[in-house]
Amino acid sequence: MSGSCLAERLGDLAPLTVNEVAALETLDQRERAATRRGVAARERSRRRLFILKKGVMTTSALLADGSRQIMRFLFPNDLIGLPGLAYREAPETIAALSDCTIAAFDRAAVADLFVDHPRLAALILVIGQIERTALTDRLAAIGRASAKARVAAMLIDMRNRVRAMDKSIGDSFVLGLTQEEIGDATGMTAVHVNRMLRQLEEEGLIARENGRMTFANERALMRESTHP
Amino acid sequence: MSGSCLAERLGDLAPLTVNEVAALETLDQRERAATRRGVAARERSRRRLFILKKGVMTTSALLADGSRQIMRFLFPNDLIGLPGLAYREAPETIAALSDCTIAAFDRAAVADLFVDHPRLAALILVIGQIERTALTDRLAAIGRASAKARVAAMLIDMRNRVRAMDKSIGDSFVLGLTQEEIGDATGMTAVHVNRMLRQLEEEGLIARENGRMTFANERALMRESTHP
C-alpha cells in the first residue's frame, strides 16, 4: 500500500474518514535517508514537517558550553518539526541514531489541509499536546529525581516505546544508545550513567549482555524510577 | 469592551478577521476568581480551557515523594489547559500565586470553533508549540546548567514576562515568589536557592530589598545564565 504515513499516524488517534485519508494522500511526501551519526543538522533551519518511517532519531539542543540536552527520542511514525510551524527557525537539532528513513511534507501544504479538514488540524494539535506531556514528565524527572531513578525511568520508557512497535518484545530489548547519549537525555555524565547502570545491575534489577538490556526485576525497577 | 480575551490572545499572534473575532465572542466565557494558595486543584480533573485574566498562576506536577516540579508560570492572557484537549485527565495541577481571575471556555465549544475557523485552530496550535519550546528550553537548563545559572535564567525570564505586561518596567520588578517556589521551578532546594541569590547579590549582579528585585548588572546576569 502506498498510503500516507501521516494518515497512519493520525489514524492511530481517531478513525479517519475516507475523505480525510484521501486528502492526506495528496500531500507530496518526499522520502529521504539518514545514516547513523549523519546528523540531519541542516534540517534545523528548514521548516518542514517530517515523519520518521524507519530507525531511531533524537531531537536535542546544544548549549553554549558545548553540552547537549536530548529532548526526545523519535521512533517510527513520530512527527518531527511541529515547533517549526510556530517559529521561523526551528530550534531542534535532529540526529539519526541508526539508519533512518523519513518522509517530508511541505509545511504550507499541511496548513492548507487544515482549512478543508479541521478535524485533522485538531488531531495534529492533540499530537502536539501528547508530546508536550512527555516533556513535562521528563522535566519533573530531571528536576526532582535522583540519577539512578532517572536512568531507571529512561530504561522503562525506552522499553515501552520499543514494545509499542513490536509487541513480541517482553522484558529484553536492544537499547541502541551509548552511555553518553543516555547521559545527554537524563542530564548527567556518561561516567555517572555507567555507575548507575552498574548499580542497577548489581541490585539485580537489570542485566546486560552486549547491547542487550534485560529487566530482571521490572517491578523493582519501576519502584526505583519513582524514587526521590 | 466586552471582547473575548481569547480573541485578544490569538490576535497577538496574527491579525484576526471580523468574522473570527465575532465567532470568538460567541463563546460562553465563565469568569471565576482564585485566591493565593487557593489551589484550583479541582481543575485537574476537569477538561476546560482557561485564560488567565489577572494575577499569576503556576502549573506543576506532584511527585511520588511529595516534591513538586513547577512546569510553568502563567501570566495574564496565557492559555491554561491545552493538554486537557488531548487527555481525559489533565495532568496539570494549577495554583494561584496571587489573587487571580480566570475565564473558562467549554472545550467542546472550542472544538466546534475549529470547524468553521480553521485558522483559529492553527493559531492555537502555534500557541501550543510556543509553550512547548519554552518547556524544552527549561529542560535544557535544568538538565545541563549549574544551580546559579538556573536561578539567573529564571530571574531574567520572569523579568521579561513581567515587562511584557507592563512596558514601563525596566530592570527592577517585584518577583512574587518564595525561594521555595523558585526551587520547585528550577529543580533545587529552597536553601540552595537562597545561597545562589546571595551569591548573585554579592557579585553585584542583582540587588534585593523586600520583595523587589533589581538587576544591577544585567549583562553579567545574562552571561551567568548561560553558564555550564
Added chain:
DNA sequence: CGTCAAATTGAAAATTATCAACGAGAGTGG
C-alpha cells in the same frame, strides 16, 4: 505579644562531576 511563614546561616553528609587511565571490540590501511 504571640505566631507563623519565609529568609538566612553554618556544619556535615550525600550526590554528582571531573580527571586520568585502561581494556575490549570494530573497522582500516598496509
Added chain:
DNA sequence: CCACTCTCGTTGATAATTTTCAATTTGACG
C-alpha cells in the same frame, strides 16, 4: 593478517556541587 586508531565502556581517586539538618532571624499580622 597485523598493527593502528577510534569509540565506547569501565574503574578509581579526588573535587565540586547540592542536599540535609538544625538553628536563628525577620517581618507580617491577628
